[in-house]
Amino acid sequence: MAQFNISLLAKQGWRIINNLNSLVARVLKAKYFPNNDFINSRLENTTSYTWISIWATKGILAEGLCWRVGTSMNVTINNDASIPDAETFRLSSFVHNMQDSKVTELIDTNKRIWKRELIVNTFLEGDAKKILRIPLAQEPHDHFLVWSGEPSRAETSDHLFRECPVLVKFWTTLSFSNTLIDTTMDFTQWLTWVFDQCPPHHCRIFCCALWAIWGDRNARIHEKKISIGQEIARFVNNYITELNGIKKRNSSKPQELREWSHPPDSIVKINFDGAYDGCHYKSASGIVVRNAEGIIHLSCSETQKEVASTFATEALACRKAV
Known part of the structure; x- marks a missing residue:
């Protein structure tokens, strides 16, 4: 309370x-x-x-507030929180030759892009990458405060999917040996290795298991629901059984192709989507514009660099569509 x-x-x-x-x-x-x-x-x-x-309560707010970069000359590079991707939303180290400099000095105001060469040559490599990943609005606006929240620093992918004590019984119930749940290798390497070692049926269960663990994690955090390992494993087995039943029923039916739905007359429909490469912080956007008859009026695609997240990827694709 x-x-x-x-x-x-x-x-x-x-x-x-x-x-x-x-x-x-x-x-x-x-x-x-x-x-x-x-x-x-x-x-x-x-x-x-x-x-x-x-x-x-202003101390609590100060810990989670971050400036959204705009045109204000009041936000400083060293002292103010303006890097959403950083630990405290600030630089990891003080830059003495920019003691009183403002964030706007790092932006090419004509092109609405970051001054890459200046940033790379001024800041530490990690700080420079985080600054370059901050999206800039195409139309200039004043700085404004946003709530960045508090990212969880206890939970890692290794702990969530392999090291949590609840999951030891979970993986055993699904007939995965301790050898397959090897915590000595990197998480990404582990995923690839499991797919190399397991037959297709086990790979299918493995994918469903990862999805179920993530769903249980969200329910635990957002809905305060607690599940034991055996309950999660029971859900996975039941889900796989249900999928097998659907597959059998569908095999006796002719395949139905999902068709694009036509908009009303005189209306143009714009479909867009984005894809994200989290390893290299790159994204791609694709757009198709069609009329009520399905005739393509325009289609285009583009790639973006220094993109911070999948959310930013979808936002960039949406902005391009608009």
Whole structure:
């Protein structure tokens, strides 16, 4: 209940940051931080209980807030949180020759791209890559604060899929030997190795098992549902059995091709999709524009470099379609 109360108070602080023109924000600013912003405000002696309660949560907000890069000359390179992909949303080390420099100095404002050569030659390699992966809007806008959340640092792919004690019984129930669940090799190497060692039937179960583990993890975090290893294994076996039954039923039916659905008359439909290469932070977008008769008016594809995530990939494809 205490944590829930803090979260509600922190939301009020978030609203003050994002709705400075609201009546309550203007009243609080005029009284408690007329010459500063909420995050940098100080607590005076004569304050109300309401303000003390909201002010007490600004530290929590400060840990999760990150500047979305725009045109503001107030956001500094060294001191302000503006790198979403970084540990604390900041550089890993202080750059002395850019002590008072602003983030906008790293952007080519005419082309709306990062000054790659300047960034690569100024920052550490890891910091430079993270900066270059920050997407820039095609239309310039002012900096604004966004909530970046708190990425989990306990959970790794190895722990989630192989090392968790709950999964020892899980893999055994699915008839996978301890040799196959080898934790000494790299996670990616392990995936490839399992597919090389197992027959197709076991590979099928293995894929379904990984999917079930990920689903159980999401249910545990977001829905607070706890499952034991045998329950997850039972789900996998039942799911495979169901798939086999569907396959048998469908084998007696003629295959039906899924057709593209036509839009109404005088309407143009735009289909788009994106693909992401997480190893090299690259993405590709594909777009097809067709009319009600299915005639293609336009189709195009393009690749992008320094893309941070699959979400960014879909967003880039969507923006291109728009």
